[in-house]
Amino acid sequence: MKTEELTLTRKERERQHKRQDIVEAARHVFAMRGFATATLDEIAERAEFGKATLYNYFQSKEELFELVIADAVDEFMEIATETCLDESLSLHESYTRFTRQLLGHLMANWSIYGLVMRELHKMETNPHIATLMPEFVIILAGPLERAIEKGEVHPLPAPHVAMMFMTMVLSLFKSTLHIQHPELLTSADKLATLDSEVIEAAIEQGLCILERTFFQGIYSGEPTEEKHWCLAK
Incomplete structure (x- = not known):
């Protein structure tokens, strides 16, 4: 036996x-x-x-592709869990860490995630994704809800704002490919990689854009050095 x-x-x-x-x-x-x-x-x-x-x-090919998409959503969830559940972190710290990790991960694996971004909306009825997405929104909205309770940001609907933030981060990823590095999309080597310096520069630029748009819009009161570190650049 x-x-x-x-x-x-x-x-x-x-x-x-x-x-x-x-x-x-x-x-x-x-x-x-x-x-x-x-x-x-x-x-x-x-x-x-x-x-x-x-x-x-x-x-089928469709079954395999749905699994690839679901795995990508799982990876988004892991990054959100690592960066947004720590209640000792401020909203700014949580979202900055989330942005750094997610953009770094997306850009290091840009070829598959470029495809995922184009196809994800077709998979919204997938049972795994349909279950996971509400959980993802709850986790991502957590730092916002805590900041709202402390009076640090305007009393906005946290889930909606969290998804708007996520959309902005994904748009930064897409703009890096389509505007800054369109050669990757037409390269004969579809799996050409972005080097670490390019990735880091794109992340820093993305954080600065978020600082001047997203964070300035939601924070109440006067700007502080922590909230607006990029304004002096």
């Missing part, structure tokens, strides 16, 4: 590894080819499995 259990455990572990290999291959192929032109044959080849093996885990 113990031998059978050990064998079963090993098989399950191998199955999980194969499944993850297929998902990683799908991320690569979707990023390189786009959803419409990517094929299961290409994904199977990238994963170094036969197509029949792929069908043992996933029934």
Whole structure:
């Protein structure tokens, strides 16, 4: 019995590894080819499995793509959890950390997230995403609600403002690609990377834009050095 259990455990572990290999291959192929032109044959080849093996885990390209999108939303949730649940941090500190981490993550993986940004709205009925998004909004709105309770910011509807903030951060990511580095979108190497200096410069510029637009708009009272560190630049 113990031998059978050990064998079963090993098989399950191998199955999980194969499944993850297929998902990683799908991320690569979707990023390189786009959803419409990517094929299961290409994904199977990238994963170094036969197509029949792929069908043992996933029934369609759509199922795989939904999983890739759901994984991206999970990563957004992880970043929000790490930066927005610490009640010892101010709103400014929480949202600055969130912006730094999210922009850095998006830009370091720009090829797949550029695709995710274009396709996410089509997946809003996906059960996993439909469940996760309200939780994400609650977490992201937390620092705002605490700041409102302290009288630090105007009494605005926190969930709406939090989603507006998220939209602004994602727009900063998209503008980096489409305005500052359009060559990446037409490069023969669709997985060309942004170097660390370019990423850091884009993050700093994004934070400055948020400082002058978002934070100046919601804070009550006079500006402080913490709230408006970029104004002197």
